[in-house]
Amino acid sequence: MIERNARLDIIIVGAGLGGLAAAVSCALAHHRVVIYEASKELAEIGAGLQITPNASRLLRRWGLEAEVEAVAAEPTLLAVHRYSNGKVLAEERDFDMKMRRKYGAPFLDMHRADLQKILFNKALSLGVRAELGFRVSRVVSGPEVVLESGERVHGDLVIGADGLWSKCRESMLGKSDQPLPTGDLAYRIVLELDKITDPELREWINNPQVHFWLGPYSHAVGYSLRNGTMYNIVMLCPDDLPKDVSRSKGSVGEMKALFSGWDPILTRFLEQVDQVDKWKLMHREEVQSWTNVEKNFVLIGDSCHPMLPYLAQGANSSLEDAAVLGGLLSYVKSKEQLPRAITLYERLRKSRSEKIVRETFHQRDAFHMPDGEAQELRDSLFASQFGKSISCKFPSRWTCPEVQPWLYGYDSYHEADEANKSHPLSSIGDIGSASPQSL
Numbered sequence: 001m002i003e004r005n006a007r008l009d010i011i012i013v014g015a016g017l018g019g020l021a022a023a024v025s026c027a028l029a030h031h032r033v034v035i036y037e038a039s040k041e042l043a044e045i046g047a048g049l050q051i052t053p054n055a056s057r058l059l060r061r062w063g064l065e066a067e068v069e070a071v072a073a074e075p076t077l078l079a080v081h082r083y084s085n086g087k088v089l090a091e092e093r094d095f096d097m098k099m100r101r102k103y104g105a106p107f108l109d110m111h112r113a114d115l116q117k118i119l120f121n122k123a124l125s126l127g128v129r130a131e132l133g134f135r136v137s138r139v140v141s142g143p144e145v146v147l148e149s150g151e152r153v154h155g156d157l158v159i160g161a162d163g164l165w166s167k168c169r170e171s172m173l174g175k176s177d178q179p180l181p182t183g184d185l186a187y188r189i190v191l192e193l194d195k196i197t198d199p200e201l202r203e204w205i206n207n208p209q210v211h212f213w214l215g216p217y218s219h220a221v222g223y224s225l226r227n228g229t230m231y232n233i234v235m236l237c238p239d240d241l242p243k244d245v246s247r248s249k250g251s252v253g254e255m256k257a258l259f260s261g262w263d264p265i266l267t268r269f270l271e272q273v274d275q276v277d278k279w280k281l282m283h284r285e286e287v288q289s290w291t292n293v294e295k296n297f298v299l300i301g302d303s304c305h306p307m308l309p310y311l312a313q314g315a316n317s318s319l320e321d322a323a324v325l326g327g328l329l330s331y332v333k334s335k336e337q338l339p340r341a342i343t344l345y346e347r348l349r350k351s352r353s354e355k356i357v358r359e360t361f362h363q364r365d366a367f368h369m370p371d372g373e374a375q376e377l378r379d380s381l382f383a384s385q386f387g388k389s390i391s392c393k394f395p396s397r398w399t400c401p402e403v404q405p406w407l408y409g410y411d412s413y414h415e416a417d418e419a420n421k422s423h424p425l426s427s428i429g430d431i432g433s434a435s436p437q438s439l
Contacts, residue, residue: 006334007031011145011155013136013168015042017112018301018318019161020119024062025326026159027126035123036145036153040133042116047188048225048232049112050210050312053103053408055319060105061413067118072108073208073224080396082379083215086263089382092399095210103408109208109223111190111230112315136162139171143297156335157342158297159325161318164282166303172292179282181243182308184364186279187235187255191272193228201268205231212396213263216370220259220266233269234309235259236368241280250278281308286354290346295339298346300325305353308360310367311397313407317353320412324348327416328425337425344419356407359397366395 008031012019015037023033051059051072059068079091092098099107124130135148143158160168164179193205208224218237225232237258241248256270284306290299301318328341369375378395385394394400397407 006332008156008329008332008335008338009154010034010157010159011036011143011153012159012161013139013145014160014162014303015039015116015120015130015132016161016163016301016318017116017119017315018163018322019159020116020123021058021319021322022159022161022300022325023123023128023130024119024126025322026329027123027128028062029326029330029332031329031332032127033123034129034131034153034155036131036134036136036147038133038135042120042132043113047112047190047234048223049110049115049315050223051108051110051115052312052316053099053105053107054410054412055316056108057103057105058319058323058412061323062122064118064122068108068110068115069106071114071118071226072110073226073228074106074108075208075210075223077209078398079209080212080214080382080398081263083213083219083262086213086265089214089379090386090394090396090399099408102405107408109210109225109232111225111232114226115315136167139168139297141292141294143292143294156296157338160297160299160303161301163302164284164306166299168297169284169287169299169303172290172297172299173287177284179246179284179306181239182281182283183239184236184281184308185239185241186281186309187233187237187250187276188279189233189235189270189273189276190225191231191233191269193230196272198268198272200265201231201272204265204269205229210398212367212398213266214367214369215259215262217368218258219367220262222266222269231269233266236281236309239280241278246280246282248278250276252276282306283308283357286357290350291342295342298325298342305350305357307357308364310360310363311356311407313356313360317356320410321349321353323412324416327413328420330416331420331425333426340423340425344416344423344425348415348419352410359403363397366397 010026010031010033012035015035026033074096076096078095080089137148138146139158145153162168206228210223213220220235222233290304300321307314325345390401397403
């Protein structure tokens, strides 16, 4: 147990998934935590999430397994289809059992709002103070958070978890820094089972599975939520939104036209849609550091490594950040050890997260091939491994024997523990030049 006078006063900016996860992990490490969130309430916004084993094991560690699984869907199959006729290019049967057997934790599909609510309630139960309706304008040395009201709040550590449009990132860099378009946008759809009468579509929703459809410059993914009572579809295609628009109401007719001629089961799902939103997919350039020089101000999640959704690692990676940070802070026995913990955090997390970001672009390339020679070679590779134990770098990273274990096998708390063994926070030596591989 950390001595009371050694507990840190931690300020978290943002009550998204990363900020709430950080609040939970830091509170479990016996530090005092307050969150400042601009929204006045945590509304049910967003859509589906794929919680992969690298994150679901953290939810279990935080005592949330039963609550999460009560509102999740666990897919029994992961299938990849050709867009035009629905031909199955690749599939992994008994996917649920294989994930638990290989990684000791489940692959779960759930609504973002459900996970946010679960994490928020857990944080409150641990004594975290949540200040909603307080917008942060900047972070200054001290460290201090400056609210739009002008009020200043001082802490021992500030964690910037304020997402893609991060004010904390701008404070860290000392300049305005706008997200960059990727050239893609997403149509996000959530359908409710009780509003659908088509028996085959109801069967798809009732029996949780993950389905991808690969097409020219576009792809779609569908999966069940809330124990098979909702269906989440994301349609990813070239961006046609104006430069200064990041989200807008979409035209259902336009969306259907873009995906006309695709697999009939998918287009039948689209016939159930009466409204849809369009989201511009954005990214950011890598930054030199996620921390300030004093090591008392740090970024996590989308504020420092926003990810395209093609590997579903945005939320999962934010939870990894939170767990590694909380795991390291559990070893802090005096405030003088904080800079060492923050240095270790950046060494552990930055290279992995940025590698995942790059891998998402590779997955987009593999999924968005226009019809032609490269697409035929890709589909031939799919065919060569169908029904077999995959033995090569696979076009679908979701079941690739190289990428999947690296993504899903990651244990944040183990990484933090091993880093502290190699570079104890209680020691005096410098770790400024330590590489991630040496930690």
